[in-house]
Amino acid sequence: MRGAPRFCWPLLRSGPGLQAGVLSAAQYDEFALPYQRAIVDEVRRRHPTTPVVLYARGDVGVARMAAAGAQVLAVDHTVDLADARRAAGARRVLQGNVDPAVLLQGRDEIERAVAKCLADGGGPGRHI
Numbered sequence: 001m002r003g004a005p006r007f008c009w010p011l012l013r014s015g016p017g018l019q020a021g022v023l024s025a026a027q028y029d030e031f032a033l034p035y036q037r038a039i040v041d042e043v044r045r046r047h048p049t050t051p052v053v054l055y056a057r058g059d060v061g062v063a064r065m066a067a068a069g070a071q072v073l074a075v076d077h078t079v080d081l082a083d084a085r086r087a088a089g090a091r092r093v094l095q096g097n098v099d100p101a102v103l104l105q106g107r108d109e110i111e112r113a114v115a116k117c118l119a120d121g122g123g124p125g126r127h128i
Contacts, residue, residue, distance in 0.1 A: 023060065025061060036070075040069040040070050051093075052070040053070060053073075053095065054068050054070035054074065066087070066088055072128065073088055073093070073095070075094060075095070075096045075097050076097055077100065081097055081117060081121050082120040094127050098117050
């Protein structure tokens with residue numbers, strides 16, 4: 001953690017037991033969201049041109065994630081990307097979410113999965 005801003009230390013130290021996918025919605029709202037919001041606010045205050053990406057494991061709820069204020073919401077392959085796009089709104093960028101297991105399949109299946117991901121993600125400028 002050498003070089004990490006002090007306000008990030010709790011986040012960097014939280015470890016896998018505190019990931020969003022492990023918490024209930026109520027627990028996320030109480031124990032994670034206020035701290036994520038504080039971290040996002042501080043990063044944006046200190047570095048206003050730096051985009052902030054919020055990563056969550058599982059479906060904690062994209063609308064809940066959006067409440068933290070990050071410009072980019074990264075979702076894993078368990079989250080329906082079309083639903084995530086609707087919940088995130090048009091102004092937030094989504095990142096993700098092709099299932100990594102698709103890489104073990106053939107080229108045609110990989111191309112289908114990527115095309116679906118790009119279509120569901122909201123198009124250019126709205127999806128990474």
